[in-house]
Amino acid sequence: MTNADLIVRNVGELLTLAGPEGPRRGGAMRQIGAVRGGAVAALGERIVAAGPERSVLAEVAATADAVEIDAEGRLVTPGLVDPHTHAVFARTREDEFAARVEGASYEEIAEAGGGIRSSVRSLREASEDALYDAGSATLDRMLEHGTTTAEVKSGYGLSLPAELKTLRVVRRLSEEHAVDVVPTFLGAHEFPDEWRDDRDGYVEHVAGEMIPAVADEGLARFCDVFCEEGVFTVDQSRRVLEAGRALGLEPKLHADELHPSGGAELAAELHARSADHLVRASERGIRALAEAGVIAVLLPGTTLSLGSTVYAPARRMIDEGVAVALATDCNPGSSMTESMQIILSLASMMLRMTPAEAITAATVNAAHAVAAEEDAGALTAGRLADLVVWDVDDHRAIPYHYAVNLVRTVVKRGRVVVDRT
Ligand code: IZC
Numbered sequence: 001m002t003n004a005d006l007i008v009r010n011v012g013e014l015l016t017l018a019g020p021e022g023p024r025r026g027g028a029m030r031q032i033g034a035v036r037g038g039a040v041a042a043l044g045e046r047i048v049a050a051g052p053e054r055s056v057l058a059e060v061a062a063t064a065d066a067v068e069i070d071a072e073g074r075l076v077t078p079g080l081v082d083p084h085t086h087a088v089f090a091r092t093r094e095d096e097f098a099a100r101v102e103g104a105s106y107e108e109i110a111e112a113g114g115g116i117r118s119s120v121r122s123l124r125e126a127s128e129d130a131l132y133d134a135g136s137a138t139l140d141r142m143l144e145h146g147t148t149t150a151e152v153k154s155g156y157g158l159s160l161p162a163e164l165k166t167l168r169v170v171r172r173l174s175e176e177h178a179v180d181v182v183p184t185f186l187g188a189h190e191f192p193d194e195w196r197d198d199r200d201g202y203v204e205h206v207a208g209e210m211i212p213a214v215a216d217e218g219l220a221r222f223c224d225v226f227c228e229e230g231v232f233t234v235d236q237s238r239r240v241l242e243a244g245r246a247l248g249l250e251p252k253l254h255a256d257e258l259h260p261s262g263g264a265e266l267a268a269e270l271h272a273r274s275a276d277h278l279v280r281a282s283e284r285g286i287r288a289l290a291e292a293g294v295i296a297v298l299l300p301g302t303t304l305s306l307g308s309t310v311y312a313p314a315r316r317m318i319d320e321g322v323a324v325a326l327a328t329d330c331n332p333g334s335s336m337t338e339s340m341q342i343i344l345s346l347a348s349m350m351l352r353m354t355p356a357e358a359i360t361a362a363t364v365n366a367a368h369a370v371a372a373e374e375d376a377g378a379l380t381a382g383r384l385a386d387l388v389v390w391d392v393d394d395h396r397a398i399p400y401h402y403a404v405n406l407v408r409t410v411v412k413r414g415r416v417v418v419d420r421t
């Protein structure tokens, strides 16, 4: 018998996502650990039991002040994990969105000095407090939509002080906001105005000065690079990612988003934690990801927002044995959403991932993509009590009923943090 101070019972469909260690691949992506008539019990921040209600209730003793949530037959899943966001920025870019609607491309806008460089100008001027307030409001919206863990990248500073400012804001958010935040350094997101005539010089500045300063302050878990035609080449990306790894920052890549750029192959060569986007990844690149065990983080909200019709080849990846995860890419330029729910809908509608595969990709595989697998992504004893009670009773309804918020209650670290009943 163990004590429990939170019990969620009367769960119509409980998805535990329990299963073998490691990210799920192939047919295992459909195994979501569904239990009819389930319950979850927690003590403090962590789960003590989850499974059929009868066995959970037989295993735990409720404390005198225990909170009980009656799910009234609804669906309960792990809190969603969003493993790729640029959630700390100073200003939105609806001007560029409107220009794209009228025919301008993302790359034309970037070449003309807009895009990421526009976000850099506004972020450099913003105070830490203003960035914190904006980032906190963004995380609030994520939480309201069921996300309980999110990765957040820097990359709108592109100078040592502005990158450190961003990552200190990310750290403050991780300390103060209910959402657990995983910090990623993305100094190689674009070439800032002052380095555009000396691109290799900027790469050396990132590798030789920014990364040591970031590592010294313990400000990031991962190092990412925008490896893409017109931005960082494969060689420049390798240089940055190897410098990061040498100081303890694990590699991640923006790979093959707009053109086949050799990003997937580089991710495999470096045994990166994840390769993200992969819309234009080559066949060889996809096979290399599978062999190297690199997680593919797919971002269909970006494809939608850019008005493209070419989505990442998710089915081919799953068939090849790549572990697929999903993320919002929440950012002011190419995917302005905080909701993983619309991402699940796009995954099913446009990537042809089954609802079960999409949920695996947004929970357990997403947790692996940000090295949070011991805490998040599944409802099993020992993991954090991060869960969502949904306003539906069948997991297939999450991608199906789209563009509305289906969240009823969010529990984060054993506490009710969103209550929409
Ligand atoms: O602000 O445009 N693709 N980075 C790579 C982005 C999009 C974010 C942005």
Ligand code: ZN
Binding pocket: 084, 085, 086, 254, 329, 331
């Ligand atoms: Zn991104």
